[in-house]
Amino acid sequence: xxxxWREGGRRWMSMKGLMQRHVLxxxxxxxxxxxxxxxxxxxxHRPLLISDLFDYAVKIHHSQEIVSRTIEDPHKxxxxxxSDWGKRTKRMxxxxxxxxxxxxxxxxxxxxxxxxxxxxxxxxxxGGAILHTINPRxxxxxxxxxxxxxxxxxxxxxxxxxxxxxxxxxxLSTVKAIVVMSDKKHVACLDYLQYEFVWLAMDGKSIAExxxxxxxxxxxxxxxxxxxxxxxxxSTGTRVPDLKRVLVGGAACPPSMIATWxxxxxxxxxxxxxHAWGMTELSPTGVINDLPKLDDNxxxxxxxxxxxxxxxxxxxxxxxxxxxxxxxxxKSDKPxxxxxxxxxxxxxxxxxxxxxxxxxxxxxxxxxxxxxxxxSIELEHAAAIAVTHPVWGERPLIVAVAKExxxxxxxxxxxxxxSLPKWSRPDDVAFVDHLPVGGTGKVLKVKLREMFDxxxxxxHNATK
Numbered sequence: 453x454x455x456x457w458r459e460g461g462r463r464w465m466s467m468k469g470l471m472q473r474h475v476l477x478x479x480x481x482x483x484x485x486x487x488x489x490x491x492x493x494x495x496x497h498r499p500l501l502i503s504d505l506f507d508y509a510v511k512i513h514h515s516q517e518i519v520s521r522t523i524e525d526p527h528k529x530x531x532x533x534x535s536d537w538g539k540r541t542k543r544m545x546x547x548x549x550x551x552x553x554x555x556x557x558x559x560x561x562x563x564x565x566x567x568x569x570x571x572x573x574x575x576x577x578x579g580g581a582i583l584h585t586i587n588p589r590x591x592x593x594x595x596x597x598x599x600x601x602x603x604x605x606x607x608x609x610x611x612x613x614x615x616x617x618x619x620x621x622x623x624l625s626t627v628k629a630i631v632v633m634s635d636k637k638h639v640a641c642l643d644y645l646q647y648e649f650v651w652l653a654m655d656g657k658s659i660a661e662x663x664x665x666x667x668x669x670x671x672x673x674x675x676x677x678x679x680x681x682x683x684x685x686x687s688t689g690t691r692v693p694d695l696k697r698v699l700v701g702g703a704a705c706p707p708s709m710i711a712t713w714x715x716x717x718x719x720x721x722x723x724x725x726x727h728a729w730g731m732t733e734l735s736p737t738g739v740i741n742d743l744p745k746l747d748d749n750x751x752x753x754x755x756x757x758x759x760x761x762x763x764x765x766x767x768x769x770x771x772x773x774x775x776x777x778x779x780x781x782x783k784s785d786k787p788x789x790x791x792x793x794x795x796x797x798x799x800x801x802x803x804x805x806x807x808x809x810x811x812x813x814x815x816x817x818x819x820x821x822x823x824x825x826x827x828s829i830e831l832e833h834a835a836a837i838a839v840t841h842p843v844w845g846e847r848p849l850i851v852a853v854a855k856e857x858x859x860x861x862x863x864x865x866x867x868x869x870x871s872l873p874k875w876s877r878p879d880d881v882a883f884v885d886h887l888p889v890g891g892t893g894k895v896l897k898v899k900l901r902e903m904f905d906x907x908x909x910x911x912h913n914a915t916k
Contacts, residue, residue: 502574544572545579557606561584592616599620602782607631663694664694672700678700697724700713734776770796799811837851841909
């Protein structure tokens with residue numbers, strides 16, 4: 453199938469090739485502008501390797517800048533080109549060989565999203581080893597268990613996390629080498645007990661400054677990150693004039709956030725907001741799509757193997773199967789998929805009559821109150837959690853952060869839920885200074901449930 457259309461002076465051609473994969477080829481009508489075409493993707497017998505992606509970036513985008521905040525001084529930026537990146541990444545791949553890393557070995561990283569970490573993504577996987585990224589916000593016990601379970605051979609660590617790693621080194625039986633990533637000036641600070649680090653800021657101001665300074669046109673992040681940005685933009689009147697496209701993923705996104713992107717903080721006639729859903733087990737993308745309607749959080753899915761009514765209301769467990777879906781977890785004796793090849797994502801979703809899937813919640817985030825299931829997504833945009841209740845088993849609790857210099861009455865918050873059925877409305881609202889978040893910016897609801905586990909019990913006893 454072949455089709456072509458024009459947009460903004462360019463001609464776009466789409467073809468459905470032999471691999472039943474939709475391929476988009478772009479070529480400019482201006483004869484002075486050359487855009488290389490990658491016809492190789494149509495060759496069904498040639499695998500797409502990490503080295504192909506690497507070579508393409510270095511060859512075609514050799515002068516494109518890569519910008520990141522420095523680990524040693526978060527107020528400064530590191531800049532270099534894809535050409536520079538390619539040379540450093542190849543040197544790193546050779547260094548890994550000298551450390552004895554071979555194909556199939558696990559190499560761990562405990563690092564920020566800086567340029568050194570970016571180089572490791574390609575140096576490790578390009579050499580046939582397995583990149584094992586570790587969340588630096590894990591506890592010492594969790595971190596040591598994960599490293600030992602994966603049998604990591606080498607660990608690369610940013611200087612800011614060296615103290616946490618050194619505390620568990622005696623427990624790491626398979627690690628042969630530790631590589632501390634820093635410049636020569638700061639390596640001398642490995643006497644970390646006498647040294648204080650300035651940690652990287654993750655707040656609305658730092659995000660807005662980077663978007664504006666670098667004239668970012670496309671950006672991606674979890675809903676929590678965009679909430680911080682929205683609060684800053686609203687309080688300061690700052691705009692992000694060059695932004696064209698926003699990718700939201702990592703957690704279910706409330707419709708109000710999509711509306712905010714496309715209307716309230718628009719930098720152009722319309723900021724294109726896309727919602728993605730996926731997980732590590734899917735390598736990692738499941739689906740990504742422009743939303744057909746502003747107030748829906750949906751994605752088109754296959755019309756085969758439906759076991760759920762297509763009414764957009766009935767919720768069920770979301771399962772996936774495909775060539776890119778895992779078969780089993782490392783060292784597990786049991787397959788991760790059922791007898792028909794379906795993997796249970798742990799998400800709860802509905803399917804509309806038009807074949808659109810909408811994430812309702814995570815199984816573990818659902819609240820069961822008096823026999824009824826309540827979706828926390830319907831109650832957010834703070835954090836809605838299930839809290840033990842002496843009468844109902846569980847009841848929803850809203851944990852919120854009030855805006856700076858803003859006094860909020862609980863009754864004002866309760867009014868926001870009047871459109872919900874009475875049984876699904878939260879019984880109380882708790883205000884905190886900040887919501888605990890993980891390494892990717894997701895709200896740690898497990899931590900919140902631990903913090904407020906006896907909240908309703910105390911209220912119940914106080915009213916006796």
